Amino acid sequence: MRKVTILGTGMTKFGKDLDSSLKTLSHEAITKCLSDANISKDKIEAAYVGNSVAGLITGQETIRGQVMLRESGIGGIPIFNTENACASSSTAFHLAWLGIASGMYECVLVTGVEKMTHEDRTKTFLAYESGLDVETITSSSKQSTHSIFMEVYAEKAKVYMEKYGVTKEHLARIAAKNHTNGSLNPYAQKNIPMTYEDVLNDKIIVNPFTKAMCSPISDGGAAIILCSENFARKHTTNLVYVSGSIVNSTSINQDSNVIEITSKKAYSQAGISPEELDVIEVHDATASAELIAYEQIGLCGIGEGKLLVEEGVTNIEGVKPVNPSGGLESKGHPIGATGLGQIIEITWQLQGRAGKHQINGKPRIGLAQNAGGHLGSENAACTITILER
Amino acid sequence: MRKVTILGTGMTKFGKDLDSSLKTLSHEAITKCLSDANISKDKIEAAYVGNSVAGLITGQETIRGQVMLRESGIGGIPIFNTENACASSSTAFHLAWLGIASGMYECVLVTGVEKMTHEDRTKTFLAYESGLDVETITSSSKQSTHSIFMEVYAEKAKVYMEKYGVTKEHLARIAAKNHTNGSLNPYAQKNIPMTYEDVLNDKIIVNPFTKAMCSPISDGGAAIILCSENFARKHTTNLVYVSGSIVNSTSINQDSNVIEITSKKAYSQAGISPEELDVIEVHDATASAELIAYEQIGLCGIGEGKLLVEEGVTNIEGVKPVNPSGGLESKGHPIGATGLGQIIEITWQLQGRAGKHQINGKPRIGLAQNAGGHLGSENAACTITILER
Known part of the structure; x- marks a missing residue:
């Protein structure tokens, strides 16, 4: 396995915002992340998307990543939708890490987004419940x-x-x-x-x-660009490694x-x-x-x-x-x-x-x-x- | 990347069955798969679980894999819940392939399970809808x-x-x-x-x-064990490779x-x-x-x-x-x-x-x-x- 580095990061302010959506949250985080990494989106070879309860909160049960990334003009690459309850986006991060560490990719995007607030608070509480064995x-x-x-x-x-x-x-x-x-x-x-x-x-x-x-109940988005050490050295000297x-x-x-x-x-x-x-x-x-x-x-x-x-x-x-x-x-x-x-x-x-x-x-x-x-x-x-x- | 082989397979009969559940379907597929591979479950180092609409059909929006695999006595390993609409389990298969191809693991389980039938057919049709941009x-x-x-x-x-x-x-x-x-x-x-x-x-x-x-609308489960060529050769001569x-x-x-x-x-x-x-x-x-x-x-x-x-x-x-x-x-x-x-x-x-x-x-x-x-x-x-x- 080769070394994996973090090239860029982006995040929304976390908070309750009924007007935000999966698309607005992911778009803000990804835009900031690309800007921080100082690369164009066409360098991204694969995307790993962490989300937990969109199906229950927004109805977007499937192809969550494709729908969100399209908003940011990203497609035509492998998109992996990953779920692991409150550990969804760190799980996506791990899969992305392996994508780089294995030599499969040079540069990938990880994003984690959640829309928790809903006009009907019951929906939010039921979404939490699905982090247990519902039976x-x-x-x-x-x-x-x-x-x-x-x-x-x-x-x-x-x-x-x-x-x-x-x-x-x-x-x-x-x-x-x-x-x-x-x-x-x-x-x-x-x-x-x-x-x-x-x-x-x-x-x-x-x-x-x-x-x-x-x-608290929160809405928010976060994004990280992971890449190989070689790729990173062309763009930054402030290297952070995933060890x-x-x-x-x-x-x-x-x-x-x-x-x-x-x-x-x-x-x-x-x-x-x-x-x-x-x-x-x-x-x-x-x-x-x-x-x-x-x-x-x-x-x-x-x-x-x-x-x-x-x-x-x-x-x-x-x-x-x-x-x-x-x-x-x-x-x-x-x-x-x-x-x-x-x-x-x-x-x-x-x-x-x-x-x-x-x-x-x-x-x-x-x-x-x-x-x-x-x-x-x-x-x-x-x-x-x-x-x- | 090293060669990846299929060691075992297991599947339920696909069909409409109101009485089946995510647990019964996955358990049958996994049990058959372990038997086919002729290995014990403690050889499985990671599991990749494909499911698309359990959140909307059964309410099990999160930790789907953990809940299903527990039924088969599998836990204490990395479990990756993967979603990609009707391509969910082949996406899980790809991630599992990389797990072996990269040298990260010797033997992993992939399972894909879906429970589509519901007493209220509207639920099933709404679940299909979530394979589009719901907005x-x-x-x-x-x-x-x-x-x-x-x-x-x-x-x-x-x-x-x-x-x-x-x-x-x-x-x-x-x-x-x-x-x-x-x-x-x-x-x-x-x-x-x-x-x-x-x-x-x-x-x-x-x-x-x-x-x-x-x-048609169907319920069903399928499971595959992927492993390295070395691991496979200890168990079978009828090798199938993922090329x-x-x-x-x-x-x-x-x-x-x-x-x-x-x-x-x-x-x-x-x-x-x-x-x-x-x-x-x-x-x-x-x-x-x-x-x-x-x-x-x-x-x-x-x-x-x-x-x-x-x-x-x-x-x-x-x-x-x-x-x-x-x-x-x-x-x-x-x-x-x-x-x-x-x-x-x-x-x-x-x-x-x-x-x-x-x-x-x-x-x-x-x-x-x-x-x-x-x-x-x-x-x-x-x-x-x-x-x-």
């Missing part, structure tokens, strides 16, 4: 004011908090960090900094979560955790250890998911995640900044765009162009952890991407 | 008795028939051939042989098509035909010419699509397709047998399973184990052409797969 769902979120996933995360959180002495304050400190980071990020959905008291005093969604501890890209699914007997296993495989592929990470984005669909992810990706031992919070290790100025973008809680969570959004954040941090939310020093290695769906007690899908400067 | 649809098939695609194909057929002096009798002869072939295939949905008079006298769907000239696998989409300006371009790329990749083909499966969503495909894949010149029909060239005992399985018209068209079903038919023909619909001689090279969706006047997606013994 096993007994209580529907049809009458609910929030996604069924918040219940799933709350159950996990309560067990974890009880076992390791974690309090709501720990979760609130994570959410406050993320909202404060997000207030520095012009692409984030929520731009208001919060203290942990603000987070605790916010509206309750499902115990133990207040609204500020949960990722690890692993997609995985939960095991049948769930005797081990999918995020832990996937991250170990990614560290092995990249030839690094978690100690070497300079910047991290994790899948904080809720603040508790971020806390548990600290342990699963090996930033600390089991049950020690709360210590990182107490010591400020994962703050933007900390030793291991996590979610400097604001994470899903503040930046937003347009599910099919989320994974690429994380990878773009890590790219910008490594290139030193994250703006006001740029971390200190000269970060060299970053990791993005993305999860999707739920089966049994586990994430159905997980991806880990490691980038290096 | 541009003006007349909905909500009140219709057939899929909107039959209208799309009818418009194309009328223009073609007028231009090249093709009659309904030509289309009827193709459909009769396919239904007669299908009557010999225990996996086919329709098992009644038909004469061309039977076809002409069948119920009109949309002029110029009678019911027998159109692919061409191309996925493509319609161009923006539609100045050329996507099936023609895709097949030329596949011939180039396989290093063969259309004259060398011994057996062919084409995407006969209607009989006219088969006729036009003869020309687009280079079996004859433009406007000469009718001559192949008149001379019986594409009959099962002809020089270039097309759709010996019965094709979509007789074998059935469970859209996300169709492409793999075609590839399985070619595999069986090359291995000499197609049973009563086995073609004469010892076929060495076969081609499967699969198309999906429509944008403008063209198929949105197209795949060509070439297999060699």
